Amino acid sequence: MFRITSNESISPELFGYIRELLPDGATILELGSGEGTGELSKFYKMYSIEHDRRWLNKYQSRYIHAPLVDGWYDVEILRNHLPGDYDLILVDGPPAHNKNLSRSRHGFYRNIGLFNTKVPIIIDDVHRKYDHEHLLRLGKRLGKEPKIFTCKDRKMFGVLK
Numbered sequence: 001m002f003r004i005t006s007n008e009s010i011s012p013e014l015f016g017y018i019r020e021l022l023p024d025g026a027t028i029l030e031l032g033s034g035e036g037t038g039e040l041s042k043f044y045k046m047y048s049i050e051h052d053r054r055w056l057n058k059y060q061s062r063y064i065h066a067p068l069v070d071g072w073y074d075v076e077i078l079r080n081h082l083p084g085d086y087d088l089i090l091v092d093g094p095p096a097h098n099k100n101l102s103r104s105r106h107g108f109y110r111n112i113g114l115f116n117t118k119v120p121i122i123i124d125d126v127h128r129k130y131d132h133e134h135l136l137r138l139g140k141r142l143g144k145e146p147k148i149f150t151c152k153d154r155k156m157f158g159v160l161k
Contacts, residue, residue, distance in 0.1 A: 010036035010092060010124060013151040017159070019043070021120065022087055029086040029115075030061075031073070031108065032093015037061050047083050049073055051094055068094055072107025078114055089115060092124040105134050109141070117142050120161035127156040135160070 015036065022028070024043050033048040038059040040046060046061035051068045064081045066073035072094060091108050105123070108115075126132045126148055135158040139146040144160040151157070 009034050009039075010090075011151040011153065011155055011157070013149060014122070014124060014157045015039060017149065017157075018088070018090075018122070026087040027083070027085065028088045028090055029083060030090040030092060031105075032091070032095065033058070033061065033063070034092070036092070047086065049078065049093070070107075072105075072111070075111055075114070078111070082114060086116065086119060088119055089121045090124070091122065105131055106137075109134060109138050112138070112141070120159060123158045123160075125155060126158040127154065132156075132158070 018028070018040065022044065025045065027045040027047070028040060029047045029049070030037065030040075031049045033050040033055045037046060037048055041060035046059070047064065048059075048061040049064045049066050050056055051066055051073060053065065056063045056065055062083070064077065066077040066081075069075070091105060094105070094107075121138070123131060123135045123138070126135050135146050135148070139160050142160060147159045149157055149159070
């Protein structure tokens with residue numbers, strides 16, 4: 001049973017979607033770590049890109065510490081430490097409350113060449129204007145039609161596959 005104890009986690013609906021999409025033992029690359037990492041790591045091999053040292057090594061994941069540079073993860077660290085193989089990308093960071101809100105997750109778009117875009121990509125929090133725009137721009141760039149899911153708490157996540 002998926003349990004969360006704070007708003008700093010993925011929704012139960014997103015967790016359920018991932019459980020239906022991926023078989024146990026698959027590999028997830030997540031941008032931004034939180035309580036959802038702990039739940040997902042019970043079923044999947046996790047790689048977590050995280051800027052905040054307080055979240056490092058809290059759960060069963062291979063953490064990549066990448067401080068924020070210009071509102072997004074340090075690109076040089078990502079270039080040197082991203083795993084070569086994964087089955088899904090979950091974009092749930094950096095946090096939207098950072099002062100470079102309009103750039104925070106758009107860094108993924110600007111640096112998409114670092115990632116394997118043949119796997120499903122999930123963008124969390126697309127109920128927020130900037131994240132919704134990011135999903136649409138990314139879908140257009142990759143030639144993938146975004147699907148948007150609404151959760152019980154009215155939050156939303158988008159999927160490109």
